[in-house]
Amino acid sequence: MSVVARSLVRLYPDAFRERWGAMVEDEARGAGWKSWPNLVVGIVDMWLHPALWPADSRTQRQRRVATMGITVALAAWFLSHLAAEQADPGGPGGPGDGLSAYGARGAIMHVSTTLLLLGIALVAPRPRPTVGAVVTLLRWALRRLAVPTAFGTTAVLVVHSGIDTSPPTLRTAVIAGWWIALGLGAIQIPRIFTGVGADVVVPPGTGRLRLGVSALAAASATGGATILGVSLAGGVFHPLGAAVGAGLLLLTAVCAGTLRDLRALPPAS
Missing domain, CATH: 1.20.120 (Four Helix Bundle (Hemerythrin (Met), subunit A))
Structure with a gap:
């Protein structure tokens, strides 16, 4: 299950993963398969809102x-x-x-x-x-x-x-x-x-x-x-x-x- 969670987290934008990727992966690993739908929704939401990604x-x-x-x-x-x-x-x-x-x-x-x-x-x-x-x-x-x-x-x-x-x-x-x-x-x-x-x-x-x-x-x-x-x-x-x-x-x-x-x-x- 941790492999699936890690793979899903990798689908987030790079800017998001650099800032929060490790935290999201830890939470997903703890929640197990129940976290997968939320991860998918989060991935789609982040890609639809590039203006809100962490930036320099x-x-x-x-x-x-x-x-x-x-x-x-x-x-x-x-x-x-x-x-x-x-x-x-x-x-x-x-x-x-x-x-x-x-x-x-x-x-x-x-x-x-x-x-x-x-x-x-x-x-x-x-x-x-x-x-x-x-x-x-x-x-x-x-x-x-x-x-x-x-x-x-x-x-x-x-x-x-x-x-x-x-x-x-x-x-x-x-x-x-x-x-x-x-x-x-x-x-x-x-x-x-x-x-x-x-x-x-x-x-x-x-x-x-x-x-x-x-x-x-x-x-x-x-x-x-x-x-x-x-x-x-x-x-x-x-x-x-x-x-x-x-x-x-x-x-x-x-x-x-x-x-x-x-x-x-x-x-x-």
Whole structure:
């Protein structure tokens, strides 16, 4: 049981474990398996509130919130892109996949996309204006994005090479490669900003973070409500669209919690 407790404690953020990890592990070991549900809840709660992690400076907290904002933005973009592909009669799903009514609400989704781009522009850390910072950032980008770029490039080349992609196996492989590229890219981009140091990028200030996260919340809310509404309209339930819409609404809740944390941002400790 102590092995399980230790493994769960390791899932907490590093900043939390450095400060309280040993104490939490001792308490979990004493309580036995009854502590496991509380540990899981605590892990999720801590990862959703990076602004409240122990920090050496306010800037460090701002950098964590900026990274989370980018993560939320990319997750929202991925889900919206998935819904748009399924809604497009010429997309991977083909005609009759049930989300074609989504096109009637395209104007709302354009607004959502605009808000999403605005949010990304506001929360993204900016590189320091030095050659060393730019080179380091590019090196990290090449390292993290090499695999998703390879998958995506391969899928695009196959589609535009004239190769017959109608066989189900090849078509499935191409579509899978494309979505793997998008998913890995969405995962790896935030890792670039967590990997480089404070001497490479500068996080936005608290005011700019609030505006950016507010824009991301509005983008997720409008997109999620629209996609969920389409999925439930017409008397036919579309599970994929409903899941995407619900996922975007969950991201809205994450943004709302981050805004609350920013308003009550504690001093560095």
